[in-house]
Amino acid sequence: MSAPAGLTVDGLIDNRFERGKVVVALNRAVLPDNLWPGTALNEGDALEIFTLFGGG
């Protein structure tokens, strides 16, 4: 998804998902959760959020 500018990753994620149950990639690179608070989103950034689903 295209990231909403002006927020940190922490601000975007923290209210919606539990840490340890999602992983975030910013512009294709894994963004460890300890870096969420200090990482500001810019217009055009590609933010991806992943979690586990059922699978065989």
Next chain:
Amino acid sequence: MQDQFKIAGLRIKSRFLLGTGKFPSNEVMRAAIEASRAHIVTAALRRIDLDSEEENILDHIPEGLIMMTNTSGARDAGEAVRIARLSRAMGAGNWIKIEVITDNKHLLPDNAETIKASAILAAEGFIVMPYFNPDLADARRLRDAGAASLMPLGAPIGTNKGLCTKELIKILVAELDLPVIVDAGIGRPSQAAEAMELGAAAVLVNTAVATAKDPAGMAAAFALAVEAGRRAYLAGPGAVSETARASSPLTGFLG
């Protein structure tokens, strides 16, 4: 001597591995996991939206199990490697079932890309469990790439057709000193028992359990079958004969 099942030096408590896909609900899935007594369960990594309100599967996995992420959805080695790294970054551990599929009709694995991904991820410290077409030369390449086990398909994913690759799996068991875990296509407990009787170290089942009328009941049945098959393998089945051989004396009763 105790019959221990180890992967990468770790003792695994059950030879029955269970997938978590296709269950009608997370509650049914949890009941099936508990009934299966599985020690390793598999899951898949997927992208979600910010407004996703789905329950997280991790809330329904019993504690103490090994969660092995698969790389389903990967179409080449690079995508499989990315999924594995994302999974580890999330805290899902080092266990990774490598699944690279380029054929959307038959869902057969791409062995060449699987071997590439295995080498990269094994070098990064992952416990690599590759799902592949049971080819002996490729099995040796996977071993050399650092695979901790081999996961040959029994039949195409989700078909419940059983051990269509039986003869090839027998060759892998005979020729390679790695645990062979039959994955995909096993549709009945009897087929799981047959795989174990052949000398497979374990089986991984998903569809046959998740789509059963009573998934927990089917999971329990598979657990018993896997145990029975293993015991039969260790007991050494008798030879097969082309001609009849009497089990009772044929003389000294009449005449």
